[in-house]
Amino acid sequence: AQSVTQLGSHVSVSEGALVLLRCNYSSSVPPYLFWYVQYPNQGLQLLLKYTSAATLVKGINGFEAEFKKSETSFHLTKPSAHMSDAAEYFCAVSDPWSGGGADGLTFGKGTHLIIQP
Amino acid sequence: NAGVTQTPKFRVLKTGQSMTLLCAQDMNHEYMYWYRQDPGMGLRLIHYSVGEGTTAKGEVPDGYNVSRLKKQNFLLGLESAAPSQTSVYFCASNSDGTYRNEQFFGPGTRLTVL
Numbered sequence: 222a223q224s225v226t227q228l229g230s231h232v233s234v235s236e237g238a239l240v241l242l243r244c245n246y247s248s249s250v251p252p253y254l255f256w257y258v259q260y261p262n263q264g265l266q267l268l269l270k271y272t273s274a275a276t277l278v279k280g281i282n283g284f285e286a287e288f289k290k291s292e293t294s295f296h297l298t299k300p301s302a303h304m305s306d307a308a309e310y311f312c313a314v315s316d317p318w319s320g321g322g323a324d325g326l327t328f329g330k331g332t333h334l335i336i337q338p
Numbered sequence: 339n340a341g342v343t344q345t346p347k348f349r350v351l352k353t354g355q356s357m358t359l360l361c362a363q364d365m366n367h368e369y370m371y372w373y374r375q376d377p378g379m380g381l382r383l384i385h386y387s388v389g390e391g392t393t394a395k396g397e398v399p400d401g402y403n404v405s406r407l408k409k410q411n412f413l414l415g416l417e418s419a420a421p422s423q424t425s426v427y428f429c430a431s432n433s434d435g436t437y438r439n440e441q442f443f444g445p446g447t448r449l450t451v452l
Contacts, residue, residue, distance in 0.1 A: 225380075230378065255440065257443075262446075263445060263446075264342075264428060264443035264444050264445045264446055265381075265428065265430075265443040266443070267440045270440060311380060311381065313381075325371050325373075325383040325386050325396060325430075325441075326381075326383075326441060328373075328380040328381040328382075329380055330378055330379060330380040331378075331380050
């Protein structure tokens with residue numbers, strides 16, 4: 222069964238600094254990977270997804286992530302943090318060999334991003 | 339296009355009471371899901387449906403029942419609520435359930451069981 226580990230339940234960066242949120246997955250085959258963002262009191266919104274095309278994936282709001290098979294990682298980055306980036310971020314995995322994805326996503330526990338002015 | 343909607347947004351129950359959460363989507367999606375979100379736990383799948391009239395158990399199905407009588411609606415029921423079911427519940431839908439496609443989430447229902 223696949224699993225997702227997000228290192229750091231809370232990450233604090235200064236406005237304008239680099240954002241790096243870490244995600245490692247465990248899967249017997251290369252999975253499909255997603256990053257979602259949750260703003261306070263809202264549902265989840267897709268930031269970006271990796272589906273075995275380019276290993277560097279660009280998403281909305283200036284975020285990008287790189288799939289590294291050798292490190293089983295899919296870390297999320299943004300060159301310059303903005304106050305509006307403060308939110309909860311979730312990494313999720315869908316295993317193509319586990320029900321074809323029909324049985325839902327497996328989520329990490331989330332990382333709360335704090336932006337210091 | 340409203341996307342995925344959930345009712346109610348908030349609810350407080352007493353232990354032993356029952357209730358139904360309604361999820362509706364207007365995107366003609368086949369697949370629908372119910373998750374619960376607890377602090378430090380991420381989202382965990384409760385039940386899901388791969389089409390009208392079908393349901394299946396997810397990771398944490400105990401204490402919940404679901405029904406998918408119409409393609410656009412997915413109902414989550416709590417027959418006898420327990421404090422352990424205090425959580426935020428999210429519904430999601432997906433066009434064809436394949437692993438390539440994103441899931442679209444509703445705004446959530448915050449449930450407190452006293």
